[in-house]
Amino acid sequence: MYLRGSHFNLNRRRRRSNPVRVVVLVMLIGAALYVNQFVVPQTPPLFVPTPTPTRAPESYAIEAEQLANQGKFLQAIQVYREALLVDPKNPSYHLALARLYLYTKQYQQALESAGNALLQNPNNAQALALRGYALGLMGDYLQAEAVLNQAIELDPNNPVPYAYLAEVLGLKVQSGEGDLVTLNRAIDLSRKAQSLGPDLLETHRARGLVLELTANYADAVREFEAAIAQNKYIPDLYLALGRNYRAIPDYPKAIQAFGNAIPLAPTDPLPYMYLSKTYLATGELTRALQYAQQALSHAPTDPFLYGNLGVIYYRTRDYVRAIQYLRIAVRGGTSEDGQPVQGLALDYYPISEYYYTYGLALARTGECDEAVQIARALLQGVSNEDVSVSNAQEILNICGSQAAGTLPATQPSATP
The missing domain is CATH 1.25.40.10 (Tetratricopeptide repeat domain)
Incomplete structure (x- = not known):
């Protein structure tokens, strides 16, 4: 029986399955399962940034130290600042930055970097020493003495705070704020630093300043030359060396020392000013004028x-x-x-x-x-x-x- 006009013929004969078609279908199903299982999980999603490997913080310190050893203080500062973005609580980075800021006369930044290290540990003697030294170089002698004495109490066998304090007291005398008692204390502290760390740059610099203040210029020259042998990229050491050569007087060596400071700090007016004074002393007025004008142009x-x-x-x-x-x-x-x-x-x-x-x-x-x-x-x-x-x-x-x-x-x- 069947329904006329109907598309559904109940007595219609079924076609036999095509074996080729069945095989192809099985293969397509297998391929789909393979892609879903193995390919898709390894394919990154669209529009998502590809992760990049993170740089190890230690590599920043290595690079910055290499730059500092080459006298590239400003570049080293930048690298240490990048390191702090990765590892902001590492006190050694803050201490290294403070020293570099001191070398480049960025005293306020040095103060802040030392303070950041003290946030991690208020009893960090190195940080206190750097903070006290920065305060002294900024002319805050009273506060500098207090902080440096605190550093000495925490680490009495460290020569650096003694050297820093000797230098700060020497600067206090030089500014007219100190007296003979202050000068004698600076002398004693520089000798204490020398007994604890005779070969340190800080010791040679402090002894040199004290010897300069007491008019022992030849001895001061030897100390500043020894400091330069430790680090030949600090312009202030050449200025100090030149001042003492000029006082001896040895004008050619003074001129050479002041000249050596210029490529290290080309915008600092002091090397030009010292050169102008030295050429004035030798009677070379044209050169004296040229350097005096250059000094004024920078400040x-x-x-x-x-x-x-x-x-x-x-x-x-x-x-x-x-x-x-x-x-x-x-x-x-x-x-x-x-x-x-x-x-x-x-x-x-x-x-x-x-x-x-x-x-x-x-x-x-x-x-x-x-x-x-x-x-x-x-x-x-x-x-x-x-x-x-x-x-x-x-x-x-x-x-x-x-x-x-x-x-x-x-x-x-x-x-x-």
Whole structure:
């Protein structure tokens, strides 16, 4: 029986299965199972970043140390900062950064790096020593002494805090804030550091500074040369060496030492200033002017550099330019790019030299009203300084002679 017109014929004969088709179907099913089981798990998902291998923190330290050993302090600083992104609680990175910041005169950053190490361990004697030294180099002598004494208490056999404290006390004496007791303590501390670590750079540097302060210049030279032998990439060591060679005096070696500092710190005005003073002492006024101008270009708001340049112009008898620069050093003013320059209050040498040279230049060009004021200030303010008193009297003599008509004022020459 079947239904007419229906597509469903119940008596229709079934076709026989095609064996080839069955085999192909089985193979496709097997391939699909293989892909699902083995291929898909190994295929990364789309639009997901491919993971990259993480750099070991130790490799940063190795690279930074190699850079520091080559004198590439700024690059080493950058690598240590990258290391801290990977391992922010590693105190050795903070300590290494603090030392490098000190070498590059970035004292505030050195203070912060030492402080970060102290956050991990408040009794870290190395961190305290670096912190105290940074404070001393920033002029905070009282706080520096307290911190360095704390470092010594925690690690009394470590020569470095003794050396740092000796140097800080020496700087305190040099600044005029210390006395003979302070100097004697600095001497004792430098000897203590020498007894504990005679071959350390820090010991040689501290001993050298103390010897310089006590006018033992030849001995200071030996100490600074020994410090440079430990690390030949620290510009301040060459400046100290040059100062002592100049004091001996050995001008050629002083010039060489100051020159060695320039490629290590090309934007630091101090090497140029020291070179200008050395060439002034040798009578090479053209070179002295060139280096004084370069020093000022690197620090156009430093009144000492205006005074230095003004003194050299006076020596060349260019009184107009001498007055121009010395007036800024003494009275204050603005730099060529419009920045304010704070004038220097009268004090003993070297500031007194700027004052009496300014007064002499004024007197020689007939500006005696202001020149006499300068002379009187010198006689009252630095009466114990013979050179200043003598020059103040010379200012008054010149102006007195001009008033009497026996000495005409020097006519200022035109300056290009």
